[in-house]
Amino acid sequence: MSTVAVSPVFVGRLPELSRLADALRDANAGTPGVVLIGGEAGVGKTRLLQEFVDQAEAKGAVTAIGGCLELGAEGLPFAPVSAAMRALTDALGPELAAAVAGREQDLSWVMPHLAPVPSGDASGDYDRARLFELMLRVLEQLGEERTLVVAFEDLHWADASTRELLAFLVRSLRRGRILIVGTYRADAIDRRHPLRPFLAELDRIRTVRRLDLGRLTRAQVGEQLHGILGDEPPRRLIRQIFQKSEGNAFFVEELACSVRHGRLTGLSDTLRDLLLIRVEELPDAAQRVVRVAAVGGSTVGHPLLSEVAGVGGAELDEALRGAVSMHVLVPTKDGDGYQFRHALVREAVRDDLLPGERMRMYVRYAEALERVPDLVPADEHSSRLAMYWYHAGRAVEALPAVLAAAETARSRYAFGEQFRLLERALELWEQVPDPEALTGITLLDLLIAAIAPARFDTAYDKALAFSRQALDLVDVERDPRRAAHLWTIRAGLLRSSNRASGLTELQKAEALLVGLPPSIEHARVLGQIARDEMLDNPTEKSVETAREALAIAQRIGSPADEATILKTLGCLVVSLGRPVEGLVFFEEARAIAERASEPDIMCLVLSNLSSVLEGLGRHAEAAEAGRESLRIARERGLVQGLGSFSIGNLAESLLSLGEWQEADHILDEVFDYDPKPETLGHAYRLVAENALARGDIAAATAAIEQAREIGTAKYIEPQFLIPLRTLEVALARRLGRLAEVRELVAPVLRAGFPAGHQRYAWPLLVETARAEGDATELAGYPRGGAELKARHEALKRIRTAALGLAQDCPLDEAHAVNLRAELARAEGEATVELWEEAVAAWEKTTQPYVLARVRSR
Incomplete structure (x- = not known):
């Protein structure tokens, strides 16, 4: 009876394969779709995906697979997306080059193989939104002429940026022959796991299908054994293996392998022992290499493995050949390194190491990367080094590495990863004797740096806590500008999270700047006070505040701030009953934004102008301004951020004009994005208004309920x-x-x-x-x-x-x-x-x- 590691016969997944084929058929017809495949570790998700990909390719689809890396808080931003896009680049070549032409630099954050990642500031919502929209456009363009199947394995390890980009793509894909497939370990998703809300969000989208893979039946286990063993297995053997494996396909494979050695009867019942059997059968040299690989991460490149294992050449090749022939390790898809055939085996090997042994291996990995940085791709270096030093328990080395990884994450718009890394840095700060001397920054610097990514990650509680700690640390007498900056940040956090208006905090900030030389900070604080008063309860004093802000901005020479403040002045003056004067301010704001080539400011000015004109009953003009704002947002990739306001304002004007069908159509687009709560609430209110006008009480009730949920905050x-x-x-x-x-x-x-x-x-x-x-x-x-x-x-x-x-x-x-x-x-x-x-x-x-x-x- 001969044996192979994996059954050549595909067993027991025909219904799931059929549903994937249905999704592919829809994609072929021009309806994008998403299939999420969940199941416990070892149940057969990867095998199902590979069978489907093979079938899709046979039908002419272009496929690409990206795997998520297990790097913890230091998760490499967009890693699976970058891998998938690299595969598409290899497959499509000139066609992909044409799709990204002129946008290589913008897309380099997720496609670093196209162009060097720029070193400029990447801290804004709008830059990140633009990146996401450019990715959407590229995929839709590539999907015009052929069917694309883009798959992501092990989403339970996905970094926050990957989850956010995928959620955006799933909501936003409206055209193109595109099918996105993802796999995840259902047994790894506890109630605190970040993938849980991601899955819940996607469940609400009609184009998303969920496949939950169960275990194999006894008959299916028999089929699998027949394929592995090459002969009809005895019924008693089927029964034994079914009982021990409980229908888990990977365990069946491991148990079938043990049959060859006559070990089935005396096999330990513990899962770890079962998974370690193959490893223990390897020669000592191969076992040592496997143990080193288990600590390195979900994948380890050949050069790094050689450096850390301390062997190379023929000796390393022989050890790896043994591990690969015994199906413990497999080469990575790019052929540059290795990964365990199954994550469960890696976890078992890693957990089998003694604590001290494991920590020493982490140290060796970190030291190897510090000696020879190019042992790993440049975009992985900082995140891997941070992970290795942290898990080695070496706080002095880990703190600078974590801060460097956080900066890399920030530069790639990966604000979720940046936030978690800075949280880790705050944890390590307490463990280092002199962290300021070590890092060159103060605790105050670190807290301020952590606020923005916490806000982007909607972790408002933590962002507010960081701002409070920072305010306790700042020396108001010596650095009033910094203190004012912190009060301004805190005001924005309170308003953004609908907890308070933030006006009190802004007034504290402004008081700190009075009497100091004119600064752009002072202009912005005054401008924000005027804006917030305009939204809450405008007065002539608000107008005076805005004029003061404008004068400072003009003196400093900041066109973007001038245009923004003029827009606020326009809104204020109109709301106070002087529409002609107010609209003149808007014209000035538009002219300045155009001269300064500030498309995001122009988009904001036009969106606010649309709202003002709507309030004056000039609905057609309002719609025109809304369309222009939306056009700019689409051209510049700003729809997810600024453009979502434009969509709501345009839809409101269309409803007023009686263009209900067009309003319905455009409102659908808001829900494709992930707008701020107030924008989403506005959209639901417009849906309810339209439904009431049509007499659809059920739809109106549902939309009002959604709007009401958003409107239950402390401050609205x-x-x-x-x-x-x-x-x-x-x-x-x-x-x-x-x-x-x-x-x-x-x-x-x-x-x-x-x-x-x-x-x-x-x-x-x-x-x-x-x-x-x-x-x-x-x-x-x-x-x-x-x-x-x-x-x-x-x-x-x-x-x-x-x-x-x-x-x-x-x-x-x-x-x-x-x-x-x-x-x-x-x-x-x-x-x-x-x-x-x-x-x-x-x-x-x-x-x-x-x-x-x-x-x-």
């Missing part, structure tokens, strides 16, 4: 809170729930409307009055006693609230006239003349749906 801006209440009131009115309407609107009316927010306040008052009018006209509704008094009080509150609202444009005037008619209806005193007046007012606007509704009265 009035521009988001008031429209949400309007929709809730509209839904309650449609359902005939007058008591709920009064309950919803009461706290808003008690608090009063901030200045400059009439564009949101008028619709809420009109909708509330409509609910009161509906109740009045409802047959059988109580008309006397307590209810009459309650209605009288409710209408009085509405009128009182309306008295303080400005009427700065025809849209405001139409709402005001409409409100008077609805209030009269609620009191049973509506007249034809009132409704004719309302119709005439709405005819001066371009909102056909509202006009039709008023005419129906």
Whole structure:
């Protein structure tokens, strides 16, 4: 009876292979898709993937596989994506070169084989968003002419940047013959594992299929054994191996191998002993090399392995040949190194080492990389060195290495990895006698460096904790600018996480800068104060603050800041009732952004202009500005960041114009990205508004619920809170729930409307009055006693609230006239003349749906 390590017969996965074939068929037809294959270690995920890839290639697909590396917190950013894209480069050559032409430098963060990674600053949201969008464009372009199958193995080891990029691609792929396949170890995903929320997010996307691989049945184990042993196995042997393996395909292979040595009966029941049998059968020299390889990571290059093992040439080749022939190690796909045939074997070998032995091996790896850095590819050096020194328990060597790896992660937009590495650096800081002398930085420097990546990773609790620690350490007397910078950062964190407005913190920052020479920091603090006051409660003092900020920016000579502050001035002045003056500021901001070639600033200016024009009832102009902003965002790869605001504003204008279908279409795009909570909440509110207009109560209810979940934070801006209440009131009115309407609107009316927010306040008052009018006209509704008094009080509150609202444009005037008619209806005193007046007012606007509704009265 002859044996092979792996069954030549593919056993027991035909249903799963069929579902993969279905996904490939959809991709061939132009519908991108994703298949996620989960299962315990050893169950057969890799074999299934390889069988499918072989079939896909036979049908003409171009395939590429990237494997995730087990490097812990130091995970190499985008490693599997880089590997897959390198494979596509090899396969497609000139076609891929054409797809990336002119963008090689931008894409080098994930495709370092195209161009050297630039050394400039890579700390911004928008740069990272641009990178993701460029990757999307490249894949879609490559998928126009042929089917691509891009697979990622071992996603449970994926670095944060890879998870974020994949999530973006899965949400955003809309065209092209593309199929993404991923595998992961389900038994490695506990409730704290970062892959769990990733999988949950992808489960909500209709193009994603999940395959959960179970264990083999007894009959399938028999088929597998037949293939491995080359003959029909005895039934008793099948039964024994099925019982011991419990249907795990990899364990079946290991047990089948032991049959050759007559060991099955006396085999230890422990998993580790089972996995170590092949290793223990190797010659001593091969066993030593295997143990060294187990510590090196999920893959180890040949030069590095040789250096650490202390052997080379024919001696190393002989040891490796033995390990490969016994199916303990296998060459990596690129042929430059080795990996264990299965991660379980590597884990067993590594865990079998004595603690001191394991730590000494980590030291040897680290020392080898310090002696000869090019033992590994340049993009792996810092992350591997950090991992080896850290696991060696050598804090003095580990701290500088971890900081270097964090800087490499930052330079590649891998903010998740940077954050975790800086957390590790903070841990090591306490273990080093003189960390400042060792690293050349202070603890304050380290805390400040950790804040931004923590925010990008949405770890607001930690970012706020870092900012608090940093503020405790900073010397306000000696370095007031730095203290002001920290207060500004903290203000942004509080507002971004919807915990507070951050204005108090900004005022503390500004107080520290008063009396110092003009600086761009001072201009930005003042500009942010003016902006936040504009969003919360604009006043003439806010305008003065913005003008002061502008004067400093002009004196310093910062066009980008000038344009940003002018945009804020425009919003402020319009909200305070001077639209003509405000729009002039916007024109100045546009001119400066254009002269300075600042596309991100131009995108922001146009997006804000779109919102302002919408509030003035100039819906067609608003849509035009929104389209222009979105065009720039798409051209510059900014849709995921700035462009998502543009999409929401454009959709709002389209709804006003009655272009419901186009609004629906464009709103779908928002959900393809991962926008900020307020942007997502805006999108859900627009979906609900459209659904209510169409009479789809179920869809409106679902969308309002989604928006409500986002709007339950401690702090929410009035521009988001008031429209949400309007929709809730509209839904309650449609359902005939007058008591709920009064309950919803009461706290808003008690608090009063901030200045400059009439564009949101008028619709809420009109909708509330409509609910009161509906109740009045409802047959059988109580008309006397307590209810009459309650209605009288409710209408009085509405009128009182309306008295303080400005009427700065025809849209405001139409709402005001409409409100008077609805209030009269609620009191049973509506007249034809009132409704004719309302119709005439709405005819001066371009909102056909509202006009039709008023005419129906």
